[in-house]
Amino acid sequence: MTDHPEVPVIAVDGPGGSGKGTITQMLARRLGWHLLDSGALYRLTALAAEQQGVSLDDESALVRVALALDVAFEPTAPGEPVKVILAGVDVTREIRTERCGDNASRVAVMQPVRDALLQRQRDFRQAPGLVADGRDMGTVVFPDAPTKIFLTASAEERARRRYSQLKAAGLNVTMSDLLDEIRVRDERDMNRSAAPLKPASDAQVIDSTGLSIDEVLSEVLIAAGQT
Known part of the structure; x- marks a missing residue:
């Protein structure tokens, strides 16, 4: 278990492009x-x-x-x-490429790598909350x-959002390629043996298709009792 069980955590899971990054930063x-x-x-x-x-x-070698x-x-x-920041260098843009995301998905199927990163993730659990x-x-x-x-x-919907983000960043991408990559990654993530992508048994599932960011945030705050 974690080192600080008294510290509250809001765990937000889901596939890439579902809006997790935006929602968790807002929260x-x-x-x-x-x-x-x-x-x-994993991208790092x-x-x-x-x-x-x-x-x-x-x-x-990946574990090391x-x-x-x-x-x-x-x-x-x-x-x-x-x-x-990786070793003092801002790599925010580098780790958000489709190539890096695909490589991260390949790395994430390896249980020894997941084990190496597990405690590091739990160490982020610090007051007042995570x-x-x-x-x-x-x-x-x-x-x-x-x-x-x-x-x-x-x-x-996730391909459309990703397309808009990447085009805004000046990257040359196509919707069809993004959709294919998302479907392949979903299939791999949902069927991997190490921690497959799925809702926890006690999780509240929120489908953000057609919802604004503010509407999603409102639903998450209600679920967290933070309204």
Whole structure:
């Protein structure tokens, strides 16, 4: 279990593009709590491995990379992604590419890598509270979290959102490619043996398709008893 069970946690799980990143940052700012972007840890492991010339098939080497990660999260302006610092360098943009996301999904299926990152994630649980963004926050990392949310949206809606984000960032992408990548990643994440993507048995499932960010935030705050 976690080191600080008395500290409240709002665990927000769900597939990529469901709005978890935006919602968890809004929650953390509104409540004045710490924020954990757990998916960034897997992306950082994949990025650091690539930088160090480590193969994504070399499980033992990936574990060493994960254990040695020098990571910090810094808050940013509302609507912006959390700033991610790797070994003193801002890699926020690098870890948000589709390539890095796909590599992170490959890394995340390896149980030894997940084990290496587990305690690091739990260490973010500090007073006054933690908002944890991920895919197994409520099922594995913080199973005793008093509030568990599973935020989802249709694959088409998530592809549309991702397309808008990437085009705004000046990247050349196509909707069809993004949709294909999202479906492949969903299939892999839901069927992996290590912590498959699924709602915790006591999670509240919120489908954000067709909802505004404010409407989703309202539902999450109600579920967390923080209205």
